[in-house]
Amino acid sequence: MPEEKKSVLEGFKAFLMRGNVIDLAVAVVIGAAFTAVVNSLVKGVINPIVGAFGTKDLDRYRSCLKGPCETNAAGDVVRGIPILWGSVLSAVLTFLITAAVVYFLMVLPMSRYLAHKAAKERREEEAHAEVEATEIELLREIRDALVAQRNDAVELVAKRNGAGETPRVSESERR
Template sequence: MRGNVVDLAVAVVIGAAFTNIVNAVVQGVINPLVGAFGTKDLDHYKSCLKGPCVFDDKTGTVTEGVPIMWGTVLSATLSFLITAAVVYFLMVLPMSKYLARVAARRREREGTQEVLEVSELEVLKEIRDLLSERRAAEGGPGGGTAGETGGGI
């Protein structure tokens, strides 16, 4: 759970930090490229939903009609997509690769510990077998001294 919260926090911080840069790229590069097919600014792309739209040139407000400002929505969408791509490729993807490597190393260590534990178990079984052979050679379960038999084990 903590890893997901950290990932989310990093994404929010980096996204906020890159907002100004991304907005400048969209306004300075992408909008003029898209605007090459029409007006020079995406904010000027609009349609009128009801009646003819009349704009006040001084204030930029609508005096008549209902405009749909789809150029502004397109500009905001491009800003979002660029921000998301930067956050994903510069933060999320490298972090997930790093976490995958850490998990693989942990699995390797755990696998090595299992092998060691199995080996230790095998050694203990061999010791047990040797002790029981020794007891049998010395005269059965009661043979030998009390210290050698482990006190009734």
């Protein structure tokens, strides 16, 4: 039984030490820090710009669905059904800013890097294919020269022996 627990613990350790898990943990930490930056950007820059046209806080933008909305001194709705479209707008802006930054700072450079790497690999493969084609052509020439040399040797032996007809190596025998 202790042997089984040891193997489970070793398996768990191997799982944790795999590159994917560590990369994912780093991405979560960076994502959390990045979210804080984007939220402060929306609250510190975007909200005041929108506030120039109305309320400084997007969360205060709302519409009343049923009847006039009444709030108490604390800002809680006492009567009516409020639609808080300002908080939705704030969340959408936060999402768009986050998506734009991730795309332009991470996705676009990585896709360009991968495209450059793929093009380089294609060029290397084409060069390798050219070298292989040259080698194959050279091997064919060597084969043909050896076959011609063999045929010449067979003819020479046949002439010395006085035979009239000399055996030739056919195309199928060459291959």
